[in-house]
Structures are given as C-alpha cells and as structure tokens.
Amino acid sequence: MLELRNISKRFGAVQANDRVSFTVPTGTIHAIVGENGAGKSTAMRIAYGFYTADSGDILVDGEVREIRTPHDAIALGIGMVHQHFMLVEPMTVAENIVLGSEPGSAVSLDLKKAADEIRKVSDEFRLTVDPNALIENLSVGQQQRVELLKALYRHAEILILDEPTAVLTPQEVEEFFAILRGMREQGKTIVIITHKLSEVLSISDNVTVMRDGKVVGDLKTSETNAAELARLMVGRDVLLRVEKPDAKAGASVLKVQNLSVMGRGESKRVDNVSFDLRAGEIVGVAGVEGNGQTELIEALAGLIPGSHISGTIAFEGRDITQLDARKRKELGIAHVPEDRHRRGLLLDFTLAENTILGVHYRKPAVGFAGVMLDQKGIQRRTEQVIRDFDVRPPNPMLPARALSGGNQQKLIIGREFELPPKLLLVSQPTRGVDIGAIEFIHRKIVEMRDAGCAVLLVSAELEEVTSLSDRLLVLHNGKVAGEVDPKKTSNEEIGLMMTGGARS
C-alpha cells in the first residue's frame, strides 16, 4: 500500500503540490488524472525520490518512509516507468535491464544468469520479451514492456507509470492493459498517470483527480463517468464530443494524384495515394503511426525535396508539386506540424518571434525597406493571435519554452489559422494537450471548415479523427487502405483496416 499524506512542493512561484493526500491499496490499479501542470507527475516523482517534498509524508505499507533518491524507492519496492523510455538502443534487453544492478562479480558480468531470470519474470507476467533482442529492433510497445521488466526485475511491488499509453497504438494499448490486469492479479499495485479519460474508465479501480496542485476528487472508478472526471479536471463542464453541423463541401481545393514519397533505400513511405479535398470539408487520415501520415503531410506542405516525390499535387487546379514550402504558404496552405518542438516552434524565441515564423518576410512583420522587422506590426499580430486563441500567459515577450504544451499548440494553431488559409494541413493537433484546450482546438478546426477552408486532419487518436472528419481515409503501409464514412463505420472496423485487415 502506498499513501501520500499532505505532500506539498513548491517550484519558485508555482505551488506544484498543495497538501496532496491519497491512498493506493495493495493489488489495485489507481489512476491519477489531471491536466498538464496539475501536479500529478510531481506527486509521483516525489514518491519515487526524484524530488523531495517540502512537507508531508510518504507511507509504504503503513509506515512513514524517507525516500530521498530513486535508490531508496527501489529498495522499498517502488518502480517507475517514464513517459520517455530510458533505454540504451544498441544494447540488448538483458543488458538494459541489469544496467545499474549487474549480476556477477566485480570483474565478470553474468548475463546468462540475468537472461534466465528475466525470461522467468517475463513469462510470469506474460510480457513475451526476448532478453537477447536488441532494443533498437523492438517496437515501441515492446520497449515499454522492457521498461516494465526493468522495474519487475528489481522486485517492484508498486509500479508508477507516467503516461504509459501516449506512445502506443490502439492495439498496443489493449495488450498493455491486459498485462496490467495480469499484474494486478499477481498482487502488484499500479499507479497510472494519464489524462485520457477513456483509459481511466477501462483500466483503473480508483481514480484521484488533481487540479492546480490539489486533489479535487478521490473516486471509485465504477461510480463515476467521463463527464464528471472532465468537470473535476477542468473545473467546469466540458464538451467531450465535437458538435458539428454537416459539411457543405464546395469546389475541389486539393487534388492529389498517384503521390508517392520515397524513403531511405527502396521503400516507399507513401505509396500511390490519390484523393480529392474540397472546400468546407474535413478529411481525416487514420492509421497506426509510421504508416506514411508524416510523409504525406510533409509532402503536401512542401517539406520533402521534389526528388523524393512522384505523382502530382494540384492546389486550386494549379500543379504545386515543385513549389517550396514558402510558395505554398503564400498560396494559402497552412500547416500545423505533428511535432511542435521539432518543427512548429523555436523554443528559445519569444512568442512574438514564433508568431511570424513563415510570414516573417512580409507585412506586417517587416516594415522599412521590406527588410527591417516591424516590431509594432509583429506585436499587433502576436497580440491578436494570443487573444483569438487564448494563449496563456498572454505575454508576447516570453520564450515559447515557458508555455505549457496546450498553449504552445494554441500559438501554432493561431499562427496558421490566421494566415488565413484556404487549405489547412493539421497533424496531431491535440497531442499532449489539456482537455480544455482540446475542446477549444476542435471547435476552431470546425470553425475553419465552416468558413470554407479545406482541412486535412491526421491524428493518432482514432476518437479525434472519427469525430471531426466528414470523410476518413485509412492509411496502411503508405497506401490508402480505404475511404469510409466515419459516422457509419465502427472503430473496430477502422482499426482492422489500419492494421491491414481486409474491409468486411
């Protein structure tokens, strides 16, 4: 049993945890939910010894324990799996697992013994991981199991999982949950940090809701529902499903014909894809990540060199296949990239500097001689984006790094939506974004559609593409596996197409 009692922690001006108390009974799965910055990760990092609490106690099996470092936590049988895996890619599973507690004497490493031990643990919890496989050859789902094994190998009785499903495909999530249930049967205690309500409801026994560093709800999962949890998390009623009128599709805006994108070597990342996109409609692209969605969007945005592309991309009847990203943007093609840190933002630049990325060379960003940056013009545009898209804190001079994920995303979306575009390429618009912001972003996307913009939406969240899209393309292995009407097709059917199963 793990208990947090009146844990408080302050980082500078931010009270990350304010008298946080809850109990996780042995042999249960306990979900901790809350928006980004609600303090759920902080609380669990304190339990794992990453941070020390300013005040309050941690009790393991009823006794107050001093946990100052992760070593202390491990000794007490607490293990943690982080959102970002901590694995050494070119090494084997066994080598990774024993790292830090190598068996054998000081000079020899008994990996064989370790591998046997790992196999035993792996079988016990039905993890099916080969101890001799190289990490770099494993799928993300398998790598996560290695992380689980790492904790189990160190005899963890209490497992803390930080956003474990963020990187998994829907199928992998199901398998992963089956493993967790199995572990619960064996008497392990599991704490799972998440912000996905459907997962909370399907996996947990109890749920603790946090907001602004405080515990605002401690519930039995069987006695609550998504709407209640969302209300507790956000502090107001939240629209969980997108309300949208039927699309009034207009003229064709984007015509893609036989588009292929070459990857490294001979492989085609996008394979002979053709489709039409009309003004005033949202076409969704569903698929397991890594099946060509990234390359498709980047090819349309002009970010993949022409030499890697075959086929034609026509925008409003004009062949744009050979145009670069800047020219396409000038025509009215906006792009919300899937990875906001890699592509979408200059993290150390101010919000103002980020709002002009892509339009920095024309009015209103430049003034004198068409060369000098117009600080007033930039300021005005930034303030407008901040106001229209509710970016907080609303200070144009802050570095983008200082914003939460949701606010960073709103900044990017604001920048792109206020071009204004005729074609919107949106990729993973709500990844790592709070519920409140998700609702807002979804509404804005539908508003764009209703204003006559053509929208191509890629998302790894099946729920998101099916609820927002008017039509849905399913990608598998770079090919269009089928086009479906999301209103008339079940998630199971779409899931089957995503994994290459034939459409019934």
Next chain:
Amino acid sequence: MKLLREILFPLIAVFAAFVVGGIVVWIIGDSPFQTYKLLIGSAFSWPDGIGYTLFNATPLIFTGLAVAVAFRCGLLNIGAEGQLYVAAFAAAWVGFKFGAPAPDNTVISQIAHLPAILLVPMCCLAAIVAGAIWGGIPGILKAKFGSHEVINTIMLNFIAVALLSYFTQYHYKIPGDAIMQTAPISPNASLPTLGRFIPGLPARIPLNFAFILAVIACILVYVFLWKTKWGYEMRATGANPSAAEYGGISIRKQIILAMAISGGLAGMVGINEVLGYRHRYYDGFSANYGFVGIAVALLGRNHPVGVFLAAILFAILLRGGIFVDAYTIHVSKDIVDMLQGIVIIFVAAEAMFRGPLKKFGLMKKAKV
C-alpha cells in the same frame, strides 16, 4: 532576469578565473594583488595603456563577431584564422597594385594610381570579400555535400597559410628583404591612426581607424541579427533548423550566407593589420586572433556587446601580460595565457555555477 543571467555568468567566470590565477601567482611566490594591479593598471594607463589595449582588441572584436554570427546560425567557424590571412593579403595586394607606390617599393608594377578616397574603400572591400569567399567555401561544402564546417575550416586554415607564404616568398617580396613580408602598400591605401584626431594620444600608438570600424561592425551585426528579416532567418536556422525549414527558410542558403558573413567579418582584421598598422602583408602576423575569437565569442555569449567587452578583456590580458612579465620576480607572461585558459574553462563550465545560484533564487527553477 534573462539579461542579468547573461551578464552574470561571464562575470562570475572572469572573477573565478582571477581567483584561481591569483592562487597560482601566490604559490609561485609573488603577490597576487601586486600582480593584478600591474596587469590592470598597465592596461589602463593613459595614453599608452588604453591606446594599445584598444588596438589589441580591434582584431579580437572582428574575429569574435565572426564566430558569433556563425554560431547564431548553428555553425562553428574555426577558420577565422585562415579567413583573416587571406583577407589581409587581398587588402595588401589591392594596396600595392592600385595606388602610387611607396618609396621603397621598387619591384611591383601598378595597374592604376588611385587616390586615397577610392583606394582605401577598395582595400577594405577586398579584405571583406576575400574573407567572405574563404569562409563561404566551407559554407558551400556543407550546404551542398553536408561535409562538416569544422573540418573544412581547419583545413582551409592550413591551405591559406601555406598559399600566402608561397605568394609572399616568390612573388611579392622585395628581393633581399630578410623578413617574410610583401612590398609595402601605397601611402594612399593607409588608414590614419586615431592619434591624429584625439588630443593627448600620440600618433606612434598604432590604434587606428579600424577600431571605429570594429565598433560600427558590432552595431551592424546587432541590427542585422535582431532587427532584420535576414537575421531572423539566420537565427531561426541556428535555433531549430527543422522549424526554420518549416517556416519556408532555405537552410542551405542560410549556411552559406552565415559562413560568408562570418568570413567577411574575420577578414576585416586585415584592414586593421594592413591598412592601419604594418602597411604591408606580414607573413604569420596573426597572434592566433582567429582562435582567440572563439573564446571571445564564447565569453561574450555570441552577442555583439558581449563580444566587444570580452575582446577588451582579452586585450587587457595581452597588454598587461607584457608588464607582468617584465616587472614581477617570478610570474611570467605564461601566467596571463593561463588566466585566459581558466576564463574560458569557467565560461564553458557554466553549469558549475547553476547550483549555487539556484540557492539565491537567481536561476529559473525547474518546470513543473
């Protein structure tokens, strides 16, 4: 807050270096306070101290700016040394080819006899363009073939030095001259010393008009990087090339441009050296200006104001070192070189100060 941090770290690094240096001086057997008094005092005496300090700072400002501009674009220009040599030679070549010959230049024929008002700008331009080309080559190699600029700039340093020794020795030296130097430039190609304008500053001190150019260069680099769309593109490329590309910025173009500008700035050392000081190309003249420029940029946090101040500091050490060498019993000039090294190590090891500073609430705390 951010500004404070930007200034604080270099200051602490310098201070820490002086403390460590002082301990070394004390161990050797001299008084640290006397030594530092000598070091600083001799660098700030009027007019010689200040005159020479600013003269010594001039090439370091140029190379510091050169490294800083490249760095802002995410590039490491190790080749300022080669670039400034090529530039100095180009300036000298225009200087003795296009102006009325100096009295002792009896060997080189002239293409034209231009007046000073044309010749001086032409020489300056020659230096900048030559430096830009020498810096632009590794830029092009990186943009087109992805070969690393660090390797290529180092290699071009060797090529520049060897090539220019050859030209000096076999084509542009006055026969019988025992020193490896070219014939002098035309008197019309020389920049005046500042002593001619500033009362009390004797004309014998080589501080010249190039220092004014260095100050102007600092201002222009600042305006370029932070106030123009071109600077924005360059900084965006350095901050996150993927995002820059997404923003419609051609990364290849930025790499070539940044290296060329960097080379051009390094090349301006040639103006100080040839037009303002020796009035000829002198083989091996650079006291590692190109490399010290890296340290200057590092200490100056790749900002023109910081570069200016860091260049002054290094110039103080250079100037004061001579006097420390001469007037102390045990400490030699090497101590001053060591001090330079310690400053750089402390600046580079910035993380060392983060812990203690966090305690005083001067550092941003970890994000929640």
